[in-house]
Amino acid sequence: MYKREEASQLRQAFWTTLGQYIAPLPSADGVKVNWLNYKTGLKHVYFRMQADKKFASIGIEITIPDPEIQQLFFEQFTELKFVLHDSLGEEWEWQLHTTDENGKTISRIYKEIAPVNVFNRDDWPQLISFFKPRIISLDEFWSNAKYSFDSLM
Template identity: 50%
Template sequence: MYTKAEASKVRTEFWITFGQYMKPVPNAQGRRINWPNYRTGIKDIYFRMKAERDFASIGIELGHADEEMQELFFDQLAQMKKMLFASVGEEWDWKLHARNEFGQTVTKIEKVLPGVNVMESGDWPKIISFLKPRIIALDEFWDQVKPGFEE
């Protein structure tokens, strides 16, 4: 069992390792980017990557406080579902008005990898191999659709 401080240190080490692994990879526009802290540039739209004790996940999270705005963004993304699928190459789970770990209502479009544990460094290659192609694909998708969210 890990103390809170030990668990935090392991998670921090994982994200530093992931960031170093991704550092040479440019974004869709050919620029350097901080992949672990990806910024969409649109308020209340986030790309979330998680590595936990029993899963890893990646997704788009719509965090607008107004649930109707979440639904509007959700519907807008649903119209682009084929483009997202073309980028990521797989179906993702679409969850309108779910609860996050803080009890807030958010909307998520995500892919989960069960059965991995960030506390086990032996699982890190699996987690990185799961996250890397998907964050790159999300970036390519976002590069195409972001102008539709800037209005």
């Protein structure tokens, strides 16, 4: 087991390594982007990458506090499901109104891999190979799909 400080340093080292690895890549729109803190331009809609000692995931999280509006956004993504899966080259999991680690109601569209361990440097190539193509594909999808959310804002 790692001490809290060691675990924090290893986790930070991984995200820094991933960030440096993909930072030179421009977005689908040709602009510089912070891949690790991707801005969708929609309040309460995030592209999230997570990794811990058992699994890693990447996904779209909808955290709108009003469950009905959250569902409208989720349904709009559902309308784009074929386009999203086509961009990603794979199908993802879809969850309407689930609970996050803080007990907050969210909806999410995501992909996971397991077993992987962010604290094991030997797993980092597998984690980078998991995250990199998917965040780039999400960006390509979002480059066109974001406009279909204009009427919901």
